[in-house]
Structures are given as structure tokens and as C-alpha cells.
Amino acid sequence: MTIRSLILFLLLLAVNPFTEASVWAASVLKAINRSDESTYWQLYLHFDQLPGFQLSTNGRRVDVELLDTTPDPFLPSLAVDDKMIKATSNTLKTKTILSLYFRYPPQKVTAESNKETAMLLLDVLLGNQLSASYPELSTKLQGVSVVKRAGGDALNPVNISPYANNWPSFFTDYEAPLSIKPPPAFHLPPFPLASALAPDGPLTAWLPEEIQTLASNGKWNQVSQLLREQVALQPDERLKERLVLTYAEALVRAEVYREPYFLLQRIMIQYPDSLLADLAHVLLIYQQATRGDQINAYYELDGLLKKMGQKAPFTDSLPLLLAELALVAGRTVDAEKQLAGMHPAQDTPLWFLRLMRQADLLYVTNEKVKALTAYLNLAARTPMLAADPMSLAFFSDCLYAAKRFPEAAKRYMLLADLLNNRPDQDMALFRAAMAHLRTPATEKKARIDFQQIQDAFGQSEGGVRALIKQTDLDFAAKRIPPQEALSVYGKYAAAGDAIALREEALFKQALVNALSEEHAPSVSQCMELLRGFQSGNLRTEATALLIQQLPSVIQQLVKEGEYIKALVLAKQNKKIFARGWLDPNLLFDLARAYEHLDMADQAAQTYQYLFEVTDEGHKEKIYLPLLQSLFAAGGYLQIQEYADRYHLRYPNGPNRAPVLLIKARALYASGQADKAIKVMTAANSPRLPELELLKGRIFFESGQWRKAIETLEQPDVRRMLAQHSMLLALAEAYFQDGKDEQAAPLFQQLASGENGGEQARYRLAQIEAKKENKQQALNLFKELAEKGKDPLWTKLAREAAAILDMQQR
Known part of the structure; x- marks a missing residue:
């Protein structure tokens, strides 16, 4: 057994960082705790009895020499971090040396000891880059701090949002993202495509001039009817092939679908691996693109042109069509490559068309300023823009984005006609x-426009947007009550077709409630938006509105x-707390909520977190509620540490007495009544009736009757006895000290009560x-023995009654 004990002892020495423990040391280091603040760092050393100590600093190193001290063998090692980067210890026969290494040389190191609680507090004013670079300045100013730039403020949605300081402006100024991207007027090579077929010859040899004239005027239905007749009359099979292809082409250009589709398919099957089949394929691809399948059309045309290679006709027209398909399919790099490879003659329609598509490419790649310049130059030279829905839509948006509202209005009206x-x-x-609304001269007309759009388009996206904007303007001008606005916004927040509209309507619901001081529903709606629109456009505004209202709601x-x-x-919005976007004072309310729910641990943790986020000037008021929460949670050791830190930081603080009271109560509750008495009887201890009451209790419980009486009979303490169930203690102290005359009235006062009544x-x-x-x-003993309920006092009463009864016989 002795050998096993020795082995265990040696193992403890091997794994414990505090080695070579001296079993004969006068003091034992029982616990080490640390606490961090923004600029200070504290180390609390707890002993069974306070040893002598010496403190020295050398650059980044701080040595604490504990005389005649050994650490507890189960003492854990100190945790390191970015402030204190290394900790070592060396236990010699007569002392233990703790060495602490900091990232920057500390600016100031002090040590405060408390003999009553056997605790040593090491208080370190941390160094930083500034103090390390300018040590003389740090010495003269007794410490310098690195100013924390408001990095959180720069990212705070309240500072980012342009509306947070004037929320009503949101109704008039905000516009939900709007995208108008109609398909372009896809380019086909010049009519007829069959002109590329061999053998070459004059066009009039097989295509009458009348048909050519109608085609040049875009009268494709008439062209197709005449071509149908020509196919039936043409005896030459080669020319008939051309006419059949041209007839299908006229139908495609006339936006007929079914007949040309099957006709072109038949041509591809009947004449495989021929230019005729390839041209038919081009028309099918074009038809596919005009019917909305531009992505597959792009890949098919790309494959077809690669297959045709150098033999492909229309060397500029077909690459342009491929570029258009690539542009619509989102393949901007391919579109740019195709457009760059074209070399049309200057000032020809194809040359202008290439310029227009290059402007479209700039728009699609979000270079709107360059795109606007290109569109303006193009619009001054050709009417082509007015005939292409996609380019006209892009041009109009560029004008709108540039705040050229009168011009934008005209272009959008042209676009609306084009999209009839x-x-x-x-x-x-x-x-x-x-x-029109953004143009002062036409602002009134805009209101009429919104109403007309609602009447004409009802529940379409444009109609709903017009209704929402009309509601915005009416609410901002106070022409409608909040409930009416909420009704409109609520309808489309729940059932709007477009995601952006649902988000906008939901946020406007929250904003109307906020402006109407209905903060609770507004907060709920902001949180709903943040949950439901993870990539929304109004997350910044919703978070800003939430930040502004959350404190008052909580x-x-x-x-x-x-x-x-x-x-x-609060828990649902913990990220906002963590990022420092809310006033730390709100944490006081949360801590109080924890306290009311008897969740003392959580309350204490909340107050402790406040130390990390509160500036030095406001930390003093945190101590008392923190200590109260720690006491409720049973954190008696932490109470001693925080109380000592308070008295070190604020020796004349307004809460000096109540802090000392909680510390004394913690010592008493943890079974250290002797230390509690030392704290309360110290020369610098303030006098407080509650402290005197605790002192009297300890004197009473330790049988120091005279001291208990002297303490408890003080007038201001005497008034508190009944309230704190200490009247019996004073009465008992009188009785034990032989002062029956003073004890009797108190016992009589207590005799009829339940608390101590039978003892009295x-x-x-x-x-x-x-x-x-x-x-x-005898009568009193018998009455107590018969009617009493406490087993102890009834038993004692029976025994005393029996003795008296015998004596009287």
C-alpha cells in the first residue's frame, strides 16, 4: 500500500505543471482564476493562508515569487491566448515562482492582497502596439490604449442603409429591382437563304421581282402565298427545291410555326449532308430561338457552324445570330468572341446591328455607363434601336439608371408599343x-398612369407594382390610414407572384407598423423577412429597422x-448582439429577465459578458447586479474575486458597502464564517445594518453571546430582526448570557408564532x-408537551415536566 501511494504521488508530480512540491510549505496555492477586460487582465491566486510575495517585471515577463508556498497537486495549468502567450512555474524548496509572458510588455502591473480571504490579485494593464512602440509616452501618460475603430459601426446596417435616418422616404424613394428582358429581334441572313445554293445565278431567274419587293417591305404572308403558287408552277426540280426552302423561310419570318416546322424537317431528311439541309436547319434553329428556347438553339447553331466549317455561307450573318443566342443564353464570353470576329462593311445594317449587340453585351455585363454611351451614339445614327425589344429595353434602363427620366419615359413608351x-x-x-413620377413636370401624370396600369393589367406584375406604388404615395402623403396601407401590403406579402414584390410588401408592412409605433409586430415582420428572403434586396433595411426597435420591444x-x-x-437575434449592433445596456434587461426566472447562472453570464462589451467608464454599475446573480447561482469564489476587483478599481465607489455585504455573505455561505468576520471587522469596512446583522448571526452561531448581543441590540439592527428571523437569536443570546429579564419579553413575543415559538x-x-x-x-412544560408539534421541544418539555413533578412530590 505504501509503494502504491508513493507511485501515485510521483505520477502527480510528473503531470502537474507545478513540480517539486514542498510538503512542508506554510501556504498552499489552492486555485488560480483569471479574468479579462478590454485593457486589463487579472489573475486571482487563492491560498489556504496568504503567503509573502514579491513581484517583478522584465519586458514581456512578469514573475510572481510566492514565499514558502507550494501548489495543490491537482491545480490545473493556466490557459494561454493572444494576450498572455505563455505561463510557467518553478517550485523550489522555499518558494514557488510563477512566470507569465505577455504578447506586449505590460504597461503597469500591481498586486493587491487580502489577508482575510487569503487571496492575491495580480492586476495587469495590458500593453499594445502603441505602448510597445512608444514606452516613454506610456510611462508619462500612465498607460495608453489603442483606440478601437468602429469596425462594427461601419458594417452596421443602421449606418449602411440610406433610409434608416428617414424611414418615410423609403416609400417615395425605394424601387424594387425591375428586370425587363424581352427577347431580341433575332437576325437572319438576307432573304432568301436559298440564294447561297449552287449554281449561282440571277435571283430573278427563280424568284419574281414582285416577291422580292414584298419581302423587302416585310409582307411575309403575301410572300408565302405567292411562293406557294410558284412551287406548284415550277417544273425545274432544282429551282423547286429553292422555292420550297424559300416558302418555308417566308412562313418562319411570318411567325407561322407548324407548317414550316414539318416542311423543314422533311427537307433535312430528304437532302441529308447538303447545304440545303443545313439552311433548313438554320431556319429551324431560328424558329426554336424565337419561341423561347435560346439556350438549346445556341448549342445547335454552334454545332452546325462547326460542322459546316469554311463552307458556311453568310460569314457575318450567321456568327451574328450565334452571338445573339449566346448573349441571351448568358454566354457573354462566347458572344464577345463572335462579335469580335465579324467584319461587316461600315455603315451597313449589319455593321449597325453588330454595334447594337456590342452595346447589349456591355449592358449584360453590368457596364451600364459604357452601354449608355454606345446606345446614344447608335440612336443618333440609326432607327434600329426602336425596332429591337431587347436593345430598347436595355437602352431605356440605362437612361433610367442615369436619372435621365424624361428620355427614359419616351423610350419606355416606345417599348410598350413594341410589346403590345x-x-x-x-x-x-x-x-x-x-x-414620369421622377420628373417634376409630369409627376401628376404619373398618378393617372398608375391607375390606368392597374385597370388594364390587374394582377400582373406591372399592375401590382402600380398599386403598391400608388399606396406608397398615398400613405407617405397621409391620404390613407395605416390600416389601409397594411391591408394592401399584407395581401401581396403573402400572395405576390414575384419574390421581390413579396419582400418589398412585407418590409413595408413592418415599416408602417414601426412608424405607427406598433413595434412588436414590426419586429416580428422584420425577422420573418430575414428568415424568408435569404438573398433578398431589403435585408440591410430589415436588419436596420430591427436593430432600432428590438431594445424597446425587449x-x-x-x-x-x-x-x-x-x-x-433576444436568442433569436443573438447575431445582432454578437456583432455589437445593439446598446449593451439592453443586456441589463435580459439579465433581469433571467433573474426573474430564477436562471441565476445565465444572468451571471450575461453580466460577465457586459464586462467585455462595455467601455471602462460604465463598468462600475455592472458589479453589483453581477455579484447578486453570482450569489444566487452559488458562485461564491467568483464573488470574492469580483468584489476585490471592485474595491481595487473603485475604492470610494458608490456600491462599496453593498459589494462588501455580498462578499461577506458569500464567505459565510461557503462555510468561511471566520473570514467573513475578518472582512466585516476590518478597519476600512463600512458600517451597514445588513453587515451588522450578518455579523450578529455569525457571533450567535459560534456561541459568542456577548458579541452577538452587542451587535444585534443596536437600534438600527434591532429594527430588522423580526424581518430577518433573527429575533429568536437575540433572545437566545440573552438567555445563554444569563440575561433573563431581557430575554423573557422577546420569548413572549415569539411564543405565539410558528417560527421558534416552541423554543420560546x-x-x-x-x-x-x-x-x-x-x-x-410545570404548567408551561406540560402545555408544551401536550400541544407542541416539534419533537425536540416536546420531548424536552416532557422530561422537564417529569422532573418538576417529582420535585413537588
Whole structure:
């Protein structure tokens, strides 16, 4: 057994960082705790009895020499971090040396000891880059701090949002992202494609001039009818092939689908691996693109041109069509490559068309300023822009983005005409109305425009946008009450077709509630937006509005006693707290909520977190509620540390007395009554009735009757005895000290009560017995024995009654 104990002892020495423990040392280092603040770092050393110590600093190193001290063998090693980067210890026969290494040389190191609690506090004013670079300045100024730039503020949505300081402007100024991207007028090589077929010859040899004239005027239905007749009359099979292809081409250009589709398919099957089949394939691809399948059309045309290689006709037209398909399919690099490879003659339609598509490419790649310059130059030289829906839409948006609203309005009206009875007409009209709204001269007209759009397009996206904007303007001008605006926004927040509109309507709901001081529903709606629109456009605004309202909502919940709701709401928004976007004072409300729910640990943790986020000038007020929470949570050792830190930081602080009271109570509660007495009787200890009461309790419990009486009979303490159930203690102290005359009235006062009543009645009987009032004493003992409920006092009363009864016989 002895050998096993020796082995265990040696193993403990091997794994413990504090080696070579001296079993004969006078003091034992029992615990080490640390605490961090923004500029200070504290180390708390707890002993069984306070040893002598010496403190020295050398650059980044701080040595604490503990005389005649050994560490507890189970003491854990100190954790290191970016402030204190290394810790070592060396235990010699007569002392233990702790060496601490900091990232920067400390600016100031002090040590405070408390003999009553056997604790040593090492207080370090941390160094930083500035103090390390200018040590003389640090010495003269008694410490310098690196100013924390408001990095969190720079990212704070309240500072980022342009509306946070004037929320009503959101209704008039904000516009949800709007995208009008109609397909372009895809380019086909010049009519007829069959002119590329061999053998070469004059076009009039197989295509009458009348048809050519109609084609040049875009009268494709008439062209197709005449070509149908020509196919039937043409005896030459080669020319008939050309006419059949040209007839299908005219139908395609006339936007007929079914007949040319099957006709072109038949040509490809009947004449495989021929230019005729390839041209038919081009027309099929074109038809596919005009019907909305531009992505597959791009890949098919790309494959076809690669297959045709150098033999491909229309060397500029077909690459242009491929570039258009690439542009619409989102393959901007391929589009740029195709456009760069074209070499049309200057000032020809194909040359202008290439310029227009290059401007489109700039727009699609988000270079709107360059795109606008290109569109303006092009518009001054050719009417081509007015005939292409995609380019006109892009041009209009560039003008709108550049705040050239009158010009934008005109272009959007042209676009609406171009898109008559086609998708996006409602959106073009809405954007034109918005451009009118942004132009002072046409602002009133815009209101009429919005109403007309609602009437004409109903529940389409453009119609809904017009209704929402009309509601915005009416609410901002106070022409409608908040409830009416909420009704409109609520409808489209729940059932709007477009994601951007649902997000916008939901946020405007939250904003109307916020401006109407309905903060709780507004907060709920902001949180709903942040949950439901992870990539939304209004997340910054929703977060800003949430930040501005969350403190008042939580404070109101705490005030109303809705503590669980307050804590749940705070937890749901913990990221906002963590980023420092809320006033730290709100944490006081949360801590109080925890306290009311008897969640003392969480309350204490909240107060401790406040030390990390609160500036030095406001930390003093944190100590008292923190100590109260720690006491409720049973954190008695931490109470001693924080209380000592408070007295070190604020020797004349306004909460000096209550802090000392909690410290004394913690010592008493942890079974260290002797240390509690030392703290309360120290020369610098303030006098407080509550401290005196605790002192009297300890004197009483330790049997120091005279001291208990002297303490508890003080007038201001005497008034508190009944409230704190200490009246019995004073009465008992009087009795034990032989002062029956003073004890009797107090026992009589207590005899009828439940708290100590039976003990008081027993003592009264004893006092009567001392006075030789035997019969009175006997009656009191018998009454207690018969009617008492406490087993101890009823038993003692029976025994005393029996003795008196025998004596009287």
C-alpha cells in the first residue's frame, strides 16, 4: 500500500505543471482564476493562508515569487491566448515562482492582497502596439490604449442603409429591382437563304421581282402565298427545291410555326449532308430561338457552324445570330468572341446591328455607363434601336439608371408599343410611369398612369407594382390610414407572384407598423423577412429597422413580466448582439429577465459578458447586479474575486458597502464564517445594518453571546430582526448570557408564532423555573408537551415536566 501511494504521488508530480512540491510549505496555492477586460487582465491566486510575495517585471515577463508556498497537486495549468502567450512555474524548496509572458510588455502591473480571504490579485494593464512602440509616452501618460475603430459601426446596417435616418422616404424613394428582358429581334441572313445554293445565278431567274419587293417591305404572308403558287408552277426540280426552302423561310419570318416546322424537317431528311439541309436547319434553329428556347438553339447553331466549317455561307450573318443566342443564353464570353470576329462593311445594317449587340453585351455585363454611351451614339445614327425589344429595353434602363427620366419615359413608351399584347408590356408602362413620377413636370401624370396600369393589367406584375406604388404615395402623403396601407401590403406579402414584390410588401408592412409605433409586430415582420428572403434586396433595411426597435420591444416585455418571450426574442437575434449592433445596456434587461426566472447562472453570464462589451467608464454599475446573480447561482469564489476587483478599481465607489455585504455573505455561505468576520471587522469596512446583522448571526452561531448581543441590540439592527428571523437569536443570546429579564419579553413575543415559538415557550418555562415559580413552570412544560408539534421541544418539555413533578412530590 505504501509503494502504491508513493507511485501515485510521483505520477502527480510528473503531470502537474507545478513540480517539486514542498510538503512542508506554510501556504498552499489552492486555485488560480483569471479574468479579462478590454485593457486589463487579472489573475486571482487563492491560498489556504496568504503567503509573502514579491513581484517583478522584465519586458514581456512578469514573475510572481510566492514565499514558502507550494501548489495543490491537482491545480490545473493556466490557459494561454493572444494576450498572455505563455505561463510557467518553478517550485523550489522555499518558494514557488510563477512566470507569465505577455504578447506586449505590460504597461503597469500591481498586486493587491487580502489577508482575510487569503487571496492575491495580480492586476495587469495590458500593453499594445502603441505602448510597445512608444514606452516613454506610456510611462508619462500612465498607460495608453489603442483606440478601437468602429469596425462594427461601419458594417452596421443602421449606418449602411440610406433610409434608416428617414424611414418615410423609403416609400417615395425605394424601387424594387425591375428586370425587363424581352427577347431580341433575332437576325437572319438576307432573304432568301436559298440564294447561297449552287449554281449561282440571277435571283430573278427563280424568284419574281414582285416577291422580292414584298419581302423587302416585310409582307411575309403575301410572300408565302405567292411562293406557294410558284412551287406548284415550277417544273425545274432544282429551282423547286429553292422555292420550297424559300416558302418555308417566308412562313418562319411570318411567325407561322407548324407548317414550316414539318416542311423543314422533311427537307433535312430528304437532302441529308447538303447545304440545303443545313439552311433548313438554320431556319429551324431560328424558329426554336424565337419561341423561347435560346439556350438549346445556341448549342445547335454552334454545332452546325462547326460542322459546316469554311463552307458556311453568310460569314457575318450567321456568327451574328450565334452571338445573339449566346448573349441571351448568358454566354457573354462566347458572344464577345463572335462579335469580335465579324467584319461587316461600315455603315451597313449589319455593321449597325453588330454595334447594337456590342452595346447589349456591355449592358449584360453590368457596364451600364459604357452601354449608355454606345446606345446614344447608335440612336443618333440609326432607327434600329426602336425596332429591337431587347436593345430598347436595355437602352431605356440605362437612361433610367442615369436619372435621365424624361428620355427614359419616351423610350419606355416606345417599348410598350413594341410589346403590345406581349409579355412585359405592363412592366414597360410601369417603368414609364415611374420615369414620369421622377420628373417634376409630369409627376401628376404619373398618378393617372398608375391607375390606368392597374385597370388594364390587374394582377400582373406591372399592375401590382402600380398599386403598391400608388399606396406608397398615398400613405407617405397621409391620404390613407395605416390600416389601409397594411391591408394592401399584407395581401401581396403573402400572395405576390414575384419574390421581390413579396419582400418589398412585407418590409413595408413592418415599416408602417414601426412608424405607427406598433413595434412588436414590426419586429416580428422584420425577422420573418430575414428568415424568408435569404438573398433578398431589403435585408440591410430589415436588419436596420430591427436593430432600432428590438431594445424597446425587449424592454417592454421585461416590464410586462413576459421574461420568457423577452429571452426567446433576444436568442433569436443573438447575431445582432454578437456583432455589437445593439446598446449593451439592453443586456441589463435580459439579465433581469433571467433573474426573474430564477436562471441565476445565465444572468451571471450575461453580466460577465457586459464586462467585455462595455467601455471602462460604465463598468462600475455592472458589479453589483453581477455579484447578486453570482450569489444566487452559488458562485461564491467568483464573488470574492469580483468584489476585490471592485474595491481595487473603485475604492470610494458608490456600491462599496453593498459589494462588501455580498462578499461577506458569500464567505459565510461557503462555510468561511471566520473570514467573513475578518472582512466585516476590518478597519476600512463600512458600517451597514445588513453587515451588522450578518455579523450578529455569525457571533450567535459560534456561541459568542456577548458579541452577538452587542451587535444585534443596536437600534438600527434591532429594527430588522423580526424581518430577518433573527429575533429568536437575540433572545437566545440573552438567555445563554444569563440575561433573563431581557430575554423573557422577546420569548413572549415569539411564543405565539410558528417560527421558534416552541423554543420560546420552553425558554419561558425555564425562566419561570429559575424564579422558583415551579407550578407556573410545570404548567408551561406540560402545555408544551401536550400541544407542541416539534419533537425536540416536546420531548424536552416532557422530561422537564417529569422532573418538576417529582420535585413537588
